[in-house]
Amino acid sequence: MRFDITHSDELEPIDIAPGITARRFPPGPDGATVLQVDFSAGARWPTTDVHELTEIIVVQSGDFHDGTHVHPAGTYIYGHPGSAHHPQSTTGCRLLVILPDGEPQAA
Template identity: 40%
Template sequence: MHAEILDQEGYTSSFLDDAPARQLFPGIQLRTLWQGANGATAHVVQLEAGATWEGRDVHEPGPEEVYVVSGVFNDGARDYPAGTFLHAPAGSWHVPSSSTGCTLFIFYPEG
């Protein structure tokens, strides 16, 4: 049965170290893990200690879902330690930063 799962169309995997890193701002790198046909995307974002997003990160056209994999993430208002899940609805915004550094898994269900 395991082989049947792996043979299903659309079933994919990616390895973080194989995903090219793109610098968004100083100390903030994004690696895209997956892109769906409907525009959905999955990423890993790494913030170095002291890194801050430049301006507001506005969630348009759809929501953003974040899981803090390691470190402590700050949304401009409060800290979220590793193990925290955040759902930001479409139209909301925050100013991502991290005083300690952190790794985030980010999913955009809409393109």
């Protein structure tokens, strides 16, 4: 049995919004996208984030606010296709984000 191992520190950070960075793990054979997303304290996604595909979030540290509820570290969030939220964090947080069907294709 073979394991592919990557540490997030080896990945180039991608600035995706002010105070929000992501690190993209190498894709697996199933096509899933896996990201580590860091929010600085007070950072917020610029718009409501509507999901065309399934999104799974695990709050690894800090408090993640979805625009309605605050989710502490250890929270598992399953976003069904068509779900929407306004990601932000007052304290800062780290998320593991899994897009099992990969990223939506640009129109």
